[in-house]
Amino acid sequence: MLAKRVKRSAPMDLDHRGRAWYIDKAVTFLVFVGGISAIIFIIGIFVFITKEGAGFIVGPLNVREFFASLTWRPTSSQNPSYGVLGLIAGTASVTGLAMVVSVPFSLGAAIFIGEFATGRLRESLKVLVELLAAIPSVVWGFIGLSIMNPLIIDMFDVPVGIGVLNSGIILGLMAAPIMTTIAEDALKAVPDTYREAAEAMGATKWQVIFRVVLPAGKNGLVAAVLLGVGRGFGETMAVLMASGNAIQIPTSPFDSVRAITATIAAELGDAPVGSDHYRALFTLGILLFVVTFIINLTADLVVKGARRA
Amino acid sequence: MKQKTIAPWTTWKAALVEDTALAIDIQNVSLWYGDFQALFEVDLQVKRGSITALIGPSGCGKSTLLRAVNRMNERLGDYVRTTGEIHVLDQDILSDDVELSQLRRHVGMVFQRPNPLPLSIQDNVLFAHRIHRADEKFNKLEEDEIVENALRRVLLWDEVKDRLGREATGLSLEEQQKLCIARLLPVKPTVILMDEPTSALDPKATAALEELIWELHGDYTILIVTHNMAQARRASEETAFMLLGRMVEHGVTEQIFLAPQEEGTADYIEGRYG
Numbered sequence: 001m002l003a004k005r006v007k008r009s010a011p012m013d014l015d016h017r018g019r020a021w022y023i024d025k026a027v028t029f030l031v032f033v034g035g036i037s038a039i040i041f042i043i044g045i046f047v048f049i050t051k052e053g054a055g056f057i058v059g060p061l062n063v064r065e066f067f068a069s070l071t072w073r074p075t076s077s078q079n080p081s082y083g084v085l086g087l088i089a090g091t092a093s094v095t096g097l098a099m100v101v102s103v104p105f106s107l108g109a110a111i112f113i114g115e116f117a118t119g120r121l122r123e124s125l126k127v128l129v130e131l132l133a134a135i136p137s138v139v140w141g142f143i144g145l146s147i148m149n150p151l152i153i154d155m156f157d158v159p160v161g162i163g164v165l166n167s168g169i170i171l172g173l174m175a176a177p178i179m180t181t182i183a184e185d186a187l188k189a190v191p192d193t194y195r196e197a198a199e200a201m202g203a204t205k206w207q208v209i210f211r212v213v214l215p216a217g218k219n220g221l222v223a224a225v226l227l228g229v230g231r232g233f234g235e236t237m238a239v240l241m242a243s244g245n246a247i248q249i250p251t252s253p254f255d256s257v258r259a260i261t262a263t264i265a266a267e268l269g270d271a272p273v274g275s276d277h278y279r280a281l282f283t284l285g286i287l288l289f290v291v292t293f294i295i296n297l298t299a300d301l302v303v304k305g306a307r308r309a
Numbered sequence: 310m311k312q313k314t315i316a317p318w319t320t321w322k323a324a325l326v327e328d329t330a331l332a333i334d335i336q337n338v339s340l341w342y343g344d345f346q347a348l349f350e351v352d353l354q355v356k357r358g359s360i361t362a363l364i365g366p367s368g369c370g371k372s373t374l375l376r377a378v379n380r381m382n383e384r385l386g387d388y389v390r391t392t393g394e395i396h397v398l399d400q401d402i403l404s405d406d407v408e409l410s411q412l413r414r415h416v417g418m419v420f421q422r423p424n425p426l427p428l429s430i431q432d433n434v435l436f437a438h439r440i441h442r443a444d445e446k447f448n449k450l451e452e453d454e455i456v457e458n459a460l461r462r463v464l465l466w467d468e469v470k471d472r473l474g475r476e477a478t479g480l481s482l483e484e485q486q487k488l489c490i491a492r493l494l495p496v497k498p499t500v501i502l503m504d505e506p507t508s509a510l511d512p513k514a515t516a517a518l519e520e521l522i523w524e525l526h527g528d529y530t531i532l533i534v535t536h537n538m539a540q541a542r543r544a545s546e547e548t549a550f551m552l553l554g555r556m557v558e559h560g561v562t563e564q565i566f567l568a569p570q571e572e573g574t575a576d577y578i579e580g581r582y583g
């Protein structure tokens with residue numbers, strides 16, 4: 001009886017490896033390779049950009065001219081000049097206007113979605129915002145050219161509708177969805193007990209929002225704005241299409257400007273590989289990379305600060 | 310540990326409660342959460358300046374009834390439907406004309422979990438005051454005085470007077486709950502509703518809070534929900550017992566505990582409901 005039962009139990013081969021073991025190992029390996037290669041690619045890209053740009057930075061770069069001169073004349077054979085002040089001014093003015101457009105818009109939308117809308121309205125709005133985020137930037141550029149341009153010409157009676165105003169608005173609208181989404185998350189992270197406590201003391205809806213919810217969610221909101229800035233800063237296609245591309249420090253919203261990103265996109269194809277022009281464009285790339293990195297890092301630190309508090 | 314001599318019901322004086330005006334008059338109140346009826350024709354009268362304990366098994370509708378008095382149930386929107394009448398100081402508070410902000414100024418609330426706002430201690434105490442002050446004028450001296458008075462009243466001043474600018478969320482739970490009471494005082498509420506205000510606290514802190522609550526009644530009318538029989542018995546003048554959404558019995562605390570009229574009450578206070 002006993003012997004029979006022992007015989008029926010499974011054989012004890014402890015070194016047996018079944019299918020599950022191999023699948024497990026294979027998946028672990030794939031995930032590892034995926035993760036490592038992502039890191040390697042990022043480092044690789046960084047090294048590549050730095051290497052291409054380094055030749056310019058240690059060579060012909062004149063820091064003073066680079067940052068203080070308005071003359072960007074990389075293709076001149078006698079007298080090439082690499083002043084990016086105009087490009088920086090272009091990026092700054094467009095991004096700045098974009099923030100003026102999108103910060104109130106996005107925070108307003110986030111407050112409405114997070115604090116007022118309920119049920120189906122709220123869900124539909126969130127889907128709508130996500131759809132907006134999915135519009136490709138070339139489509140935004142197209143909207144800038146074909147809709148905003150005639151609109152601005154009509155409304156302000158100016159000869160050209162392409163420039164800071166046009167690209168700023170377009171970029172603002174582009175940055176709005178991500179800003180709205182992150183800001184809404186920040187508001188959602190504010191515990192409802194705070195709202196309840198304030199309401200129980202007789203605070204009106206707006207008093208609750210201004211005196212409790214916004215201060216409590218402030219770090220997340222700052223992060224939302226910063227990420228929006230980062231988005232605007234790095235955007236290329238829409239700016240290329242809607243900004244007019246004249247290198248200058250704008251004095252009116254209708255002026256045409258050229259952004260750093262647009263310059264790289266427009267000129268890199270024509271610059272002979274290894275030439276000073278080519279390397280100067282990579283230096284611009286490093287500049288973009290560094291600024292974007294700082295913006296994102298700041299946003300990250302701000303959010304971490306929010307978590308700790 | 311020092312024996313607390315708070316609120317012994319043996320020293321309770323009938324004259325204190327009798328013949329005074331009603332602070333809260335709940336009549337025939339029924340309440341539905343969607344299709345679920347949580348309150349059935351509830352009546353409850355709370356005398357001005359008295360301290361009334363609301364007891365009953367979990368889920369019987371104590372919090373719901375309490376939150377009907379400052380209309381906090383309405384946060385849930387149309388999902389909640391209330392019928393019947395509730396008067397606070399003879400004013401019909403369920404009327405459509407009632408400004409919720411004003412109602413809640415006069416009917417403050419202390420929650421189960423201390424919920425100070427993520428502001429400084431001082432800004433917490435001043436929160437309601439700043440919301441309700443008629444003119445927008447900011448008067449530092451006046452505010453300092455308000456903060457000190459409120460914190461002294463809840464016996465918190467000496468502990469926090471050197472760190473009024475610190476985040477209130479860094480205080481101990483006992484201190485937080487005292488602060489949550491203190492912040493109601495500057496707007497001079499008539500009624501303070503308390504929903505199991507000591508259930509998140511340890512026994513020592515509970516005793517301190519009970520002492521404070523006892524010390525506040527008279528100036529304020531207090532309606533306090535508690536699941537703690539000993540607390541109801543020690544720290545209230547009247548007790549109301551609820552069961553399954555109905556008001557079963559309401560009377561002088563001593564009587565409810567010593568000679569309950571209803572079988573349900575007796576079962577509950579003898580621990581047969583858990």
Ligand SMILES: Nc1ncnc2c1ncn2[C@@H]1O[C@H](COP(=O)(O)OP(=O)(O)O)[C@@H](O)[C@H]1O
Pocket residue numbers: 342345347365366367368369370371372373374385
């Ligand atoms: N938001 C809600 N939606 C639906 N039912 C609820 C809601 N809040 C409370 N209830 C129900 O109402 C009844 C009374 O709840 P409550 O007033 O919280 O009881 P108590 O405070 O006495 O424990 C319970 O059956 C509870 O499940």
Ligand SMILES: [Mg+2]
Pocket residue numbers: 371372373504
């Ligand atoms: Mg409850």
